[in-house]
Amino acid sequence: MTDWHKTACSLCYVNCGIEVQTEGRAITRVRGDRENPRSRGYLCQKAQRLTWYGDHGDRLTTPLRRREDGTHEAVSWETALGEIAAKLRSVRDEDLAANRPGSLAYVGGGGQGNHSGGGYGLALRNWMNSKRFFGALSQEKTGDFWVNGKMFGGQTNHTAEGVDECDLLLVIGCNPWLANGFNRARSAVNDIKNDPARRMIVVDPRRTETAEVADVHLPLRPGTDAYLLGAMLALIVQRGGQDEAFLAQHTGGFDEVAASLRKIPVDEWIAHAEVDRADVDQAVDLILAAEAMTVRVELGIQQGRNSTLNSYLEKLLYLVTGNFGRPGTNALHTWLMPLWSESRGDRSEITGFEYIGGMLPLNTLAEEILADHPHRARVLWVESSNPANTAADTLATERAIRAAELSVVIDVAYTETAALADYVLPAASQHEKWEFTFFDFEFPTNYFHLRPPLFEPLPGTLVEAEIYARLFEELGVMPDIEPLRNVDPAHLLKAAAPLLQENPAIAPVLLYRTLGATLPNGAASVAVLWPACLTLVKRMSVAVQRALETDLEGPALAAELFDRILRSPSGLAFTKHEYDEVWQLMRHDRVHLAVPELLSWLEKLDPARDRPDPEYPLSLINGQRRRHNANQILRPPSWRRTDQEGALHVRTDDLAAIGAAEGDWVAVVTRVGRIVVRAEIDDSLRKAQVALPHGFGMSVPDGHGGRVWHGPRINLITDAHDRDPIAGTPHHKDMPVRLEPAIPDEIEAAERDAAVIRELIASGA
Numbered sequence: 001m002t003d004w005h006k007t008a009c010s011l012c013y014v015n016c017g018i019e020v021q022t023e024g025r026a027i028t029r030v031r032g033d034r035e036n037p038r039s040r041g042y043l044c045q046k047a048q049r050l051t052w053y054g055d056h057g058d059r060l061t062t063p064l065r066r067r068e069d070g071t072h073e074a075v076s077w078e079t080a081l082g083e084i085a086a087k088l089r090s091v092r093d094e095d096l097a098a099n100r101p102g103s104l105a106y107v108g109g110g111g112q113g114n115h116s117g118g119g120y121g122l123a124l125r126n127w128m129n130s131k132r133f134f135g136a137l138s139q140e141k142t143g144d145f146w147v148n149g150k151m152f153g154g155q156t157n158h159t160a161e162g163v164d165e166c167d168l169l170l171v172i173g174c175n176p177w178l179a180n181g182f183n184r185a186r187s188a189v190n191d192i193k194n195d196p197a198r199r200m201i202v203v204d205p206r207r208t209e210t211a212e213v214a215d216v217h218l219p220l221r222p223g224t225d226a227y228l229l230g231a232m233l234a235l236i237v238q239r240g241g242q243d244e245a246f247l248a249q250h251t252g253g254f255d256e257v258a259a260s261l262r263k264i265p266v267d268e269w270i271a272h273a274e275v276d277r278a279d280v281d282q283a284v285d286l287i288l289a290a291e292a293m294t295v296r297v298e299l300g301i302q303q304g305r306n307s308t309l310n311s312y313l314e315k316l317l318y319l320v321t322g323n324f325g326r327p328g329t330n331a332l333h334t335w336l337m338p339l340w341s342e343s344r345g346d347r348s349e350i351t352g353f354e355y356i357g358g359m360l361p362l363n364t365l366a367e368e369i370l371a372d373h374p375h376r377a378r379v380l381w382v383e384s385s386n387p388a389n390t391a392a393d394t395l396a397t398e399r400a401i402r403a404a405e406l407s408v409v410i411d412v413a414y415t416e417t418a419a420l421a422d423y424v425l426p427a428a429s430q431h432e433k434w435e436f437t438f439f440d441f442e443f444p445t446n447y448f449h450l451r452p453p454l455f456e457p458l459p460g461t462l463v464e465a466e467i468y469a470r471l472f473e474e475l476g477v478m479p480d481i482e483p484l485r486n487v488d489p490a491h492l493l494k495a496a497a498p499l500l501q502e503n504p505a506i507a508p509v510l511l512y513r514t515l516g517a518t519l520p521n522g523a524a525s526v527a528v529l530w531p532a533c534l535t536l537v538k539r540m541s542v543a544v545q546r547a548l549e550t551d552l553e554g555p556a557l558a559a560e561l562f563d564r565i566l567r568s569p570s571g572l573a574f575t576k577h578e579y580d581e582v583w584q585l586m587r588h589d590r591v592h593l594a595v596p597e598l599l600s601w602l603e604k605l606d607p608a609r610d611r612p613d614p615e616y617p618l619s620l621i622n623g624q625r626r627r628h629n630a631n632q633i634l635r636p637p638s639w640r641r642t643d644q645e646g647a648l649h650v651r652t653d654d655l656a657a658i659g660a661a662e663g664d665w666v667a668v669v670t671r672v673g674r675i676v677v678r679a680e681i682d683d684s685l686r687k688a689q690v691a692l693p694h695g696f697g698m699s700v701p702d703g704h705g706g707r708v709w710h711g712p713r714i715n716l717i718t719d720a721h722d723r724d725p726i727a728g729t730p731h732h733k734d735m736p737v738r739l740e741p742a743i744p745d746e747i748e749a750a751e752r753d754a755a756v757i758r759e760l761i762a763s764g765a
């Protein structure tokens with residue numbers, strides 16, 4: 001009998017608890033972990049393919065240094081860290097001498113399954129006196145954070161959904177059937193479908209798998225969400241559907257909102273969205289009849305036109321109707337440690353964009369580095385992210401990586417970003433170290449899951465904490481911790497407190513080297529969770545006591561929480577609230593419904609100005625979630641059971657319009673670029689809508705000593721300047737494009753690559 005080991009799936013941010021069997025470094029079997037109190041045994045079609053993440057030939061096993069000719073050579077950890085430290089020190093000194101802001105640009109800090117390394121990156125930014133932080137979140141969610149800051153008072157006042165208990169699920173711009181995005185998504189959608197008392201509305205241009213089972217599907221024209229949601233809100237208020245008691249008790253500013261909504265030309269806006277008025281009325285009927293509605297949104301509106309405004313309107317839908325803070329509605333959730341921070345209006349000197357949640361738009365990374373400005377970014381530090389594929393405008397991003405005076409990538413695989421970097425540092429994989437995420441978005445009970453390692457680190461790799469500890473030692477900024485070596489672990493934190501207070505910038509590294517060294521089973525990098533436990537207990541001890549079913553208080557409660565986290569391989573509940581305590585999580589005293597910047601944006605919307613460009617008449621979903629894509633996490637071609645080439649999805653009529661047929665190579669053309677892809681029919685798309693998959697564009701070993709491109713590099717055609725005015729997020733879900741038949745040279749090159757990929761898949765690589 002082979003043992004089952006507990007861990008979590010890291011292929012999307014839901015992080016389902018799973019159990020796996022292993023052989024060598026391979027994961028041979030995967031099943032849902034029924035003991036995980038949150039995911040309760042659920043998993044989706046991707047989890048079975050998890051072994052392709054850590055067990056393949058493109059894993060990094062040694063630090064690499066870039067040669068003059070652009071190729072990489074292996075160097076020792078001492079050499080790599082010594083040279084990096086020397087360069088960092090000299091840039092830091094120059095920054096200080098020139099009295100300019102720190103010129104380190106930091107990208108990433110954690111992917112879908114790994115946040116254990118992120119804290120050390122913060123230490124590095126602190127030491128380099130730099131705030132410049134970019135990441136995946138700052139090209140999808142920062143508009144949402146900005147709105148939360150205005151309405152609830154905190155950019156970390158992030159919302160949860162009550163999908164399991166709602167009687168109406170309103171899905172806007174996301175496809176939980178394929179992308180999940182919330183706990184047990186497919187089961188939850190099926191439960192609603194099979195219960196005649198529960199309803200679902202889907203707002204999505206495409207007739208998605210989720211829309212297929214909805215009671216009402218509003219297939220709006222891409223990019224018109226603000227019009228449709230505005231019209232729906234106007235109808236709700238016209239019909240007196242606002243929850244007066246809720247509004248009076250918990251909110252302010254409704255009258256200003258209502259005044260703006262009353263100006264909306266409802267029929268004109270609905271016509272602009274190209275949906276049937278009768279369907280909109282039916283959706284509004286369902287919303288007004290619902291006892292408990294929950295609204296679930298994602299990239300369709302967050303990476304769509306009017307992104308930040310959409311995030312506001314979506315929240316108004318549940319707040320105006322009083323669907324908040326009750327079972328089955330939206331709510332705020334707790335954090336073991338917030339994944340982002342609070343910004344107070346600081347702006348980039350280079351682009352003028354505001355920091356939101358501590359981040360600058362990823363879309364502006366290349367500008368920050370390439371700008372002709374004395375305060376441009378000079379060092380690029382990338383950890384657990386692959387911006388050469390995932391940031392808008394690939395060519396500009398590649399130029400920026402090369403232009404940086406120092407570029408360092410910490411990753412497990414030889415990514416497209418790593419291939420361009422001055423130094424590449426190999427990390428132990430998520431299955432080779434203690435790992436966790438802060439993607440804990442549940443209310444009233446919230447959960448945390450610390451996963452023990454399945455394997456020893458691959459020889460040559462180090463966990464992030466160790467990489468940073470050695471780097472700071474190399475930088476000569478680590479204080480002497482020798483006197484702490486023989487202190488009894490029970491008194492260690494007290495003994496270390498002065499050191500931590502004197503060196504707040506590098507606290508994570510100090511915790512790792514001190515407290516970490518006393519933790520069992522090599523769990524040293526878990527030490528960073530200790531201050532999180534202390535802070536949480538100070539803020540909400542009752543909720544922690546309830547979750548742990550204990551009367552302990554203060555530091556003893558924090559110690560108990562920390563200990564339970566270490567001893568709960570299936571995860572645990574860490575806070576448990578009563579519903580009406582949701583208001584304690586909010587920073588404002590009441591919800592500020594009126595956000596002047598967004599109300600004036602709403603009032604300025606003009607259907608006459610928002611028409612498709614005749615030169616680029618189609619709307620591209622540039623980065624669709626499909627059955628077998630998973631960001632940039634799974635790289636070997638063989639992992640994909642479906643969509644192995646990463647095809648363009650297009651309707652029969654839109655494809656015929658350029659004289660092409662299914663299986664042909666076609667060019668997708670934007671203002672900034674052109675890529676060639678295989679066409680595949682999907683008539684569930686809306687007329688004039690096409691889709692390219694997320695999670696491709698990898699350069700993989702071709703089996704003959706070279707490399708070959710696998711699937712479209714979709715951000716080659718993304719205009720980084722087509723972005724939200726507040727958050728700077730790209731409009732990936734509504735990119736203006738046109739299709740053209742590919743030319744013979746393009747077809748020949750595409751066929752050549754495709755043949756190599758087919759060979760690789762046939763050989764299981």
Ligand SMILES: Nc1nc2c(c(=O)[nH]1)N[C@H]1C(S)=C(S)[C@@H](COP(=O)(O)OP(=O)(O)OC[C@H]3O[C@@H](n4cnc5c(=O)[nH]c(N)nc54)[C@H](O)[C@@H]3O)O[C@H]1N2
Nearest residue numbers: 012173174175179222223298299300624625629630631733
């Ligand atoms: N299979 C799979 N699952 C994943 C991932 C993955 O790579 N693969 N990645 C994970 C990550 S990081 C994220 S952020 C989530 C994203 O999850 P989702 O946001 O659910 O996924 P997308 O496919 O990007 O787009 C969502 C939907 O937006 C619709 N859409 C396009 N344009 C518009 C529009 O103008 N208005 C509206 N209302 N809808 C529009 C599309 O038709 C699509 O159905 O998925 C996560 N889950």
Ligand SMILES: Nc1nc2c(c(=O)[nH]1)N[C@H]1C(S)=C(S)[C@@H](COP(=O)(O)OP(=O)(O)OC[C@H]3O[C@@H](n4cnc5c(=O)[nH]c(N)nc54)[C@H](O)[C@@H]3O)O[C@H]1N2
Nearest residue numbers: 111136384385386390410411412427430622623631632732
């Ligand atoms: N056009 C277009 N672009 C998009 C999107 C889109 O829809 N369209 N979606 C966007 C979205 S929502 C997201 S979330 C981003 C995702 O894009 P990225 O931020 O680039 O993140 P991932 O694709 O998750 O890549 C994570 C990286 O972490 C590495 N990694 C895995 N485990 C570890 C580890 O333990 N340690 C270290 N150091 N590294 C590790 C992986 O090898 C991989 O290179 O893409 C965005 N880009």
Ligand code: SF4
Nearest residue numbers: 009012015016044180
């Ligand atoms: S929903 Fe996400 S975390 Fe869960 S099994 Fe699927 S990919 Fe993995």
Ligand SMILES: [Mo]
Nearest residue numbers: 013136137140
């Ligand atoms: Mo994402």
